[in-house]
Amino acid sequence: xxxxxxxxxxxxxxxxxxxxxxxxxxxxxxxxxxxxxxxxxxxxxxxxxxxxxxxxxxxxxxxxxxxxxxxxxxxxxxxxxxxxxxxxxxxxxxxxxxxxxxxxxxxxxxxxxxxxxxxxxxxxxxxxxxxxxxxxxxxxxxxxxxxxxxxxxxxxxxxxxxxxxxxxxxxxxxxxxxxxxxxxxxxxxxxxxxxxxxxxxxxxxxxxxxxxxxxxxxxxxxxxxxxxxxxxxxxxxxxxxxxxxxxxxxxxxxxxxxxxxxxxxxxxxxxxxxxxxxxxxxxxxxxxxxxxxxxxxxxxxxxxxxxxxxxxxxxxxxxxxxxxxxxxxxxxxxxxx
Ligand SMILES: [Zn+2]
Numbered sequence: 001x002x003x004x005x006x007x008x009x010x011x012x013x014x015x016x017x018x019x020x021x022x023x024x025x026x027x028x029x030x031x032x033x034x035x036x037x038x039x040x041x042x043x044x045x046x047x048x049x050x051x052x053x054x055x056x057x058x059x060x061x062x063x064x065x066x067x068x069x070x071x072x073x074x075x076x077x078x079x080x081x082x083x084x085x086x087x088x089x090x091x092x093x094x095x096x097x098x099x100x101x102x103x104x105x106x107x108x109x110x111x112x113x114x115x116x117x118x119x120x121x122x123x124x125x126x127x128x129x130x131x132x133x134x135x136x137x138x139x140x141x142x143x144x145x146x147x148x149x150x151x152x153x154x155x156x157x158x159x160x161x162x163x164x165x166x167x168x169x170x171x172x173x174x175x176x177x178x179x180x181x182x183x184x185x186x187x188x189x190x191x192x193x194x195x196x197x198x199x200x201x202x203x204x205x206x207x208x209x210x211x212x213x214x215x216x217x218x219x220x221x222x223x224x225x226x227x228x229x230x231x232x233x234x235x236x237x238x239x240x241x242x243x244x245x246x247x248x249x250x251x252x253x254x255x256x257x258x259x260x261x262x263x264x265x266x267x268x269x270x271x272x273x274x275x276x277x278x279x280x281x282x283x284x285x286x287x288x289x290x291x292x293x294x295x296x297x298x299x300x301x302x303x304x305x306x307x308x309x310x311x312x313x314x315x316x317x318x319x320x321x322x323x324x325x326x327x328x329x330x331x332x333x334x335x336x337x
Contacts, residue, residue, distance in 0.1 A: 033057035067157030073144035090122035098145035105182035107193035117204035129296040148179035168210040201245040209235030226272035230282030255280040288330035
């Protein structure tokens with residue numbers, strides 16, 4: 001499997017949600033701009049950018065609309081004064097780089113934030129239900145924090161123009177856009193560095209969760225974005241119980257509210273398109289299994305996926321006897337708990 005293509009990238013929703021409109025026609029120029037409420041809009045041609053956004057809009061030739069492939073974290077060019085740390089953590093060695101100018105955005109150093117989150121994730125996976133190959137994970141992690149000036153020659157355009165605060169590529173590469181966490185898309189600053197620290201912890205745990213899921217699957221059945229984001233979103237809520245920075249109760253409340261909104265809007269059909277509500281709803285498949293069968297139920301379903309090379313719904317059906325209808329029923333039950 002090729003992991004470098006855009007369709008294989010996993011993106012995090014976090015609390016920052018922006019959408020992008022895809023132009024279907026071939027045009028000379030695609031222009032993107034961020035509106036005051038933080039959404040990214042796309043128009044065809046510079047002339048169609050509203051005047052107040054014309055200075056901040058970015059335009060590219062449609063021939064180049066996808067932009068370059070994503071460079072490895074260790075190759076991402078950072079500007080200004082750069083810190084580099086190679087450390088060992090509870091999940092293995094971490095190679096980390098960041099531009100010094102982002103340090104003021106957070107109360108904790110980027111290094112401390114990452115080691116804290118690695119410790120939280122380590123506590124989660126050291127529970128007995130996780131298979132030994134995940135519990136004993138000892139990988140080399142490549143992590144880069146970037147500021148808002150993303151190197152356009154090294155990052156696909158979709159990632160530059162959307163507002164996702166972090167990305168992960170298998171097996172253990174993590175990219176964090178610091179400003180998007182601390183300041184959001186609309187440029188409104190987090191109310192304090194402790195709020196920014198909490199947001200950063202959520203994003204880091206979510207991205208580490210993707211890497212744990214990849215290990216659970218040993219790379220099989222990887223290309224299912226709904227399941228991957230559902231898992232990582234559920235994992236963040238679960239792991240928050242082990243974190244001093246993230247309130248598990250508040251996070252659950254927020255995600256469950258979004259999931260209920262999604263269920264209300266479309267009770268019968270769920271077509272994952274990457275909105276924050278979609279992430280929340282996808283996570284309920286995991287919350288529903290956890291609610292009835294504990295973490296072990298989730299881990300058993302992953303074992304089934306891995307061993308039989310089948311997708312999530314087929315594995316839930318064959319391993320825990322929940323067909324899709326039963327699973328949806330359990331989702332509605334857990335959402336209204
Ligand atoms: Zn994600």
